[in-house]
Amino acid sequence: MKWRHIKIIWFKELLDTFRDKRTLYTMILAPIIIMPLMMVGGPLLMTRQEKVAEEKPSPIAVIGAENAPIFMKTLQEAGTLQIVDSQDPESDLKEGLISLAVIFPQDFEQIIAAEGNPADITILFEARQQTSTVSLQKFRNILQSYTASEVAGRLTRRGIDTALLNPVSVSEKNVANDQEMGGMILAAIIPFMLGIWAVSGGMYTAIDTVAGEKERNTMEGLLVCPPSRWSVAIGKFLAVFIIAAITVTLAIVAIILAYQLMLPALLGDELQIDLSLSLGSGLMLVLISALMVTMISAIEIAISAFGRSFKEAQNYITILTFAVMLPGMLFVFMPDLKLSGAGLLIPVFNLFAATRDILMGQQEILNIAVALGSSLAYAILAIVFSVRVFKSEKILFRG
Amino acid sequence: MLVTSELSKSFGPIKAVDQISLKAEAGEVLGVLGPNGAGKTTFSRLIATLLSPTSGTATVDGHDIIKEAEKVRQVIGFLPTEPGLYGRFTAVENLRYFGRLHSMDEKDLAQRIDYLLKKFDLYEERDRRTAGFSKGMMQKVSLIRSVLHDPKVLLLDEPTAGLDVPAARVVLDMVKEFKAEGKCILFSTHRMAEAEKICDRMVIIAKGRIVAQGTVAELRQQAGQDDLEEIFLRLVGEAS
Numbered sequence: 001m002k003w004r005h006i007k008i009i010w011f012k013e014l015l016d017t018f019r020d021k022r023t024l025y026t027m028i029l030a031p032i033i034i035m036p037l038m039m040v041g042g043p044l045l046m047t048r049q050e051k052v053a054e055e056k057p058s059p060i061a062v063i064g065a066e067n068a069p070i071f072m073k074t075l076q077e078a079g080t081l082q083i084v085d086s087q088d089p090e091s092d093l094k095e096g097l098i099s100l101a102v103i104f105p106q107d108f109e110q111i112i113a114a115e116g117n118p119a120d121i122t123i124l125f126e127a128r129q130q131t132s133t134v135s136l137q138k139f140r141n142i143l144q145s146y147t148a149s150e151v152a153g154r155l156t157r158r159g160i161d162t163a164l165l166n167p168v169s170v171s172e173k174n175v176a177n178d179q180e181m182g183g184m185i186l187a188a189i190i191p192f193m194l195g196i197w198a199v200s201g202g203m204y205t206a207i208d209t210v211a212g213e214k215e216r217n218t219m220e221g222l223l224v225c226p227p228s229r230w231s232v233a234i235g236k237f238l239a240v241f242i243i244a245a246i247t248v249t250l251a252i253v254a255i256i257l258a259y260q261l262m263l264p265a266l267l268g269d270e271l272q273i274d275l276s277l278s279l280g281s282g283l284m285l286v287l288i289s290a291l292m293v294t295m296i297s298a299i300e301i302a303i304s305a306f307g308r309s310f311k312e313a314q315n316y317i318t319i320l321t322f323a324v325m326l327p328g329m330l331f332v333f334m335p336d337l338k339l340s341g342a343g344l345l346i347p348v349f350n351l352f353a354a355t356r357d358i359l360m361g362q363q364e365i366l367n368i369a370v371a372l373g374s375s376l377a378y379a380i381l382a383i384v385f386s387v388r389v390f391k392s393e394k395i396l397f398r399g
Numbered sequence: 400m401l402v403t404s405e406l407s408k409s410f411g412p413i414k415a416v417d418q419i420s421l422k423a424e425a426g427e428v429l430g431v432l433g434p435n436g437a438g439k440t441t442f443s444r445l446i447a448t449l450l451s452p453t454s455g456t457a458t459v460d461g462h463d464i465i466k467e468a469e470k471v472r473q474v475i476g477f478l479p480t481e482p483g484l485y486g487r488f489t490a491v492e493n494l495r496y497f498g499r500l501h502s503m504d505e506k507d508l509a510q511r512i513d514y515l516l517k518k519f520d521l522y523e524e525r526d527r528r529t530a531g532f533s534k535g536m537m538q539k540v541s542l543i544r545s546v547l548h549d550p551k552v553l554l555l556d557e558p559t560a561g562l563d564v565p566a567a568r569v570v571l572d573m574v575k576e577f578k579a580e581g582k583c584i585l586f587s588t589h590r591m592a593e594a595e596k597i598c599d600r601m602v603i604i605a606k607g608r609i610v611a612q613g614t615v616a617e618l619r620q621q622a623g624q625d626d627l628e629e630i631f632l633r634l635v636g637e638a639s
Contacts, residue, residue, distance in 0.1 A: 008499045019487040217481035221544070224447045224477040225500035226469050393450050 001234065005227035009235025010242075017205045017243055026204055027243065031197055031251030036258035039189070040266075047266055053134040059097070060135055061086035064104035070112075071104070074146045080138045093126050099135040100125050115154055178274040180361060185259065186275060187359035188332050191352035193251055194289055195328035198296045199321045201247025202240035203314075206300035209236045210390075211313035219396065233301065233390040237383065240297040248289050277359075284358050284368075291375040292351050296324065298382035302389040305396060324348055331356055344370045347378045400425045400583035401446070401552050405455035407607075408441050415441040417607035418455065423583050423600075425551065428574065430598030431587040434635055438607040439587040440480065443554045446585070447477045460551050473501065476545035476553045476582075480560060482537035486530030490521060490540050493529055494547060501548035508547075515543045519573060535566030542573055546582075553577055553584045559593060571597055591627045605635045 017023050060081045065072050075081065081100070086092045089101030101124040105111075111119040123139065126132040152162045176184070213219045222232065260275050267273065277285070300317060307313025327349045331337060339346070339353040350371035357363040389395055401423040408416040416438045423429040433439050444450045446457055448468040456463055462470040484493050491512060498508040516522045519539050529537060538558065545553060555574065559567040574597060578584055588594050594601055595615055602612040611618060611634050615627065622630040 004502070005500065008496070012496050016485060016487055216486070217479060217483035218485060219483075220444075220447075220449060220479040221477070221483045221497070221541070222500075223449055224472055224475065225497060226472045226502065227500055228469060397444075397450070 001228055001230040005231040006235045006238065009227065009232055010238040013205065013209045013236055013239030014242060017208070017239065020204065020208065022204050023243070026200055027247050027250070030200070031247055032254035035193075035251060036254050039255060040258045040262045043266055044262055049130065050134070053131045054138075057082040058099040058131050058135045058138075059084040060100040060102065060139070061089045061092065061098045062102050062104070063089060064106065064108070067106050067108040068104045069109070071108075071146055074149075075142055078138075078142045078145075080142070081135060089124055093124055093132070096126075096129060096131075099129065099131045100139055102139065112150065178272045179276065181271075181273045182275040183281075183359045183361055184335070185263075185273065186256070186277070187356045188335055189255060189259070190252060190285070190359060191331045191355045192325070192328035193255055194248060194292055194355065195324040195348065195352065196321070197248045197251040198244055198289070198292045199300075199317070199324050201251075202244030202293070202297050202300055203317050203321075205243045206236075206240045206297065206304045207307070207310055207313045207317065209239060210301060210304035211307040212310045214307075214396070215309045223396075229391045230387055233387040234383075237298055237301050237386060240300060241293055244293045244297050245290070248293060252285075252289075281358050285355065287372065288351050288355055288358075288375075291372065291379055292348070294379040295347065295375065295382050296320075298379065298386045302382070302386035305386070305389045327352055339367070339371075345374045347375065351375055401429075401457070401459055401585065403446070403455070403457035406442070406445055406452055406457050407454045408438075408445055408450060409453045414607045416445060416452075419602075419604070419607075419609055420455075421602055421609070421612070423552075423585060425583045426578060426581045427600065428578050428584045428586050428598045430594040430601035431585060431604065432589065432591070432594055432601055432631065433587075433604040434589055437604050437635075439589075439604065440556055441607075442604070443477070443556050443585060443587055446471075446552075447475060447554055448472055473548070474551045476548070476550035478541055478545045478553070478555045478558055480556045482534070482541040484529040484532070484537055484540055484544075487528060489526045489528050490516065490532075491525045493540060494544055497544050498547050503548055511547060511549075512543075515547070519543060519569075533566075535562055535569065538562060538566065538570055539573070542570065546577060551583060553582050555584065555586050557588055558586070559588070559590070567593075591631050595627055603631060603634050610634045610637070 057080055060083060062072070062075075062083055063086075065083070072083075075083070084098060086098055086101060089098065089103075092098045093101055103122040103124070105120055108119050108121070111117065123136065125136045151165070155162050155164070174181075210219075213222065223229070227235075256275055263273055263275070299320065303316045303320065304313040307316055331352050335356075337353070337356075339350060344350050344353070344367055354363070354368050354371040357368065402421075404420050405418040406416060406420070407414065407418050419442060421429070431439050431442065441450065445452050446459065446464060448464050448471050451465060456465055458464070459471045460474045462474065464471050485496070488496070494512045494515075495508060498512065499505075503511070512525075513522070516525050519542075521536065521539055521543070524532070524536065529540060532540070542555075542558065545555075558570050558574065562570060571593070574584060574586065586594070586598055598615075600612065600614050601618065602609050603618075604610065611621065611630075613621065618627070618630055619625055622633070624630055
């Protein structure tokens with residue numbers, strides 16, 4: 001193994017990759033434009049729609065409005081719902097002409113005035129329509145303030161202090177500070193991002209420089225040159241590593257920026273969240289990413305050497321993508337997942353868990369050390385394995 | 400210059416190369432003839448250290464192919480059946496890559512590339528990406544690549560396969576030039592007429608074994624027949 005040889009092969013593969021148009025897509029377009037748009041754009045559209053539905057008074061039909069004049073006054077004063085006429089509320093609701101229908105019984109006012117049994121009202125809504133569920137919530141709020149003022153009136157008439165109704169006064173305070181809240185968001189997205197881009201970033205380079213080289217019959221010409229198989233394999237591995245590392249870096253920076261820009265719009269102004277990382281966490285994240293990318297790039301080289309053609313290698317690597325993505329997804333949906341004992345030795349999984357712990361500020365040094373140490377061993381094993389595969393004439397020359 | 404002794408290679412139960420012993424000298428073109436699947440490609444891959452032998456060995460310029468593989472790779476030039484160039488690289492970039500892998504000095508390498516490209520009429524095309532080259536042009540670049548580092552031994556595996564008549568002619572002329580420079584050339588082919596034109600001696604192999612060897616005249620004499628193709632067909636037929 002000679003460093004000079006490795007460098008020649010490494011730089012050649014990088015240049016070859018940069019000249020490949022697919023690289024532009026996998027390295028630039030997908031991670032820094034398409035992915036952030038998908039991750040942030042979707043929720044953003046949803047919150048915007050919710051906001052529009054909340055701000056705009058939606059049409060509702062009130063059947064028997066004349067039976068509840070006092071309530072109607074409260075409803076109109078609130079101004080959050082627009083009252084319209086409807087002959088057939090159920091079908092109008094289904095067609096989306098109205099968002100809610102409320103039916104007051106004929107003797108509504110009398111029952112209230114009697115201060116005995118509750119007065120029955122019926123609300124029709126359409127659960128599939130977002131505007132309908134929003135209107136339902138708005139109507140409940142109005143109903144609540146109507147009820148409160150009615151109850152207050154009844155108590156006052158009996159000479160009872162309304163403070164009696166509120167035995168407890170609550171004030172809530174979030175002890176997680178802005179940066180810790182930001183850490184929670186990062187802990188949910190970064191493991192997933194790291195996994196998906198560690199695999200996809202170097203994928204084409206890995207396939208192209210090994211399986212592709214076999215398919216295009218350039219491999220023989222390369223292997224009859226003086227460099228040893230070790231040098232050839234390591235040179236190619238380094239090219240894949242660099243491409244994957246650049247992609248992971250760009251992708252993570254892009255997604256953090258996208259969240260930073262969009263969080264105020266997503267969460268409103270009252271919730272303050274700070275997505276910045278401390279220097280220590282940042283460095284740990286770089287270390288974890290480097291281990292992950294090393295491990296995966298080496299495995300991709302081995303898989304690619306195994307494939308008879310570009311297509312075959314691509315199929316195998318797709319399976320790898322899912323194998324890495326699934327644990328990443330798990331941390332999105334189960335943010336409290338904690339690895340312990342032998343679990344800390346599960347490759348890929350343990351790095352995701354370490355990332356999560358560090359970003360949440362819940363790291364235990366021993367656990368992190370076990371996860372990183374075992375991953376380093378896996379990374380070295382993966383490199384040795386990929387060279388082994390590369391040296392196997394059965395695999396390299398099977399046609 | 401090139402000596403193989405009982406060189407053998409099996410893939411499972413199949414003996415692809417079976418105890419081949421031969422010698423080739425500097426300035427000599429040794430034809431390796433055989434039908435497709437006779438073991439010609441495996442034989443040249445063994446000498447090129449791409450495969451390791453099951454038994455037997457070979458030396459190239461005194462270097463053992465098993466113990467000194469890297470030294471062997473330094474003194475051989477190898478032309479695979481398919482040209483195998485990097486399509487996103489220009490002719491010069493392709494050549495430069497291989498020259499560097501042979502640790503050639505940058506200045507010498509640039510001069511050598513220019514010299515060879517001019518000599519074989521490719522100088523005008525030097526900065527074009529090879530993806531757009533014709534098969535004949537690719538084969539020329541590939542041949543230049545195999546002699547870039549001035550190897551002592553040249554292994555050519557079906558160098559004219561898939562080429563049209565004029566392109567094949569150019570390739571054969573190139574081979575003659577290399578011979579004149581004193582290289583030891585192993586020329587594998589399944590075309591008798593071509594072998595007759597260019598080879599000083601021939602070995603005919605079938606099913607991994609040598610079934611006959613000698614100069615064209617010797618082969619004719621042994622067989623008692625003038626038509627080389629007939630001789631070839633009979634020898635190969637007897638082996639199977």
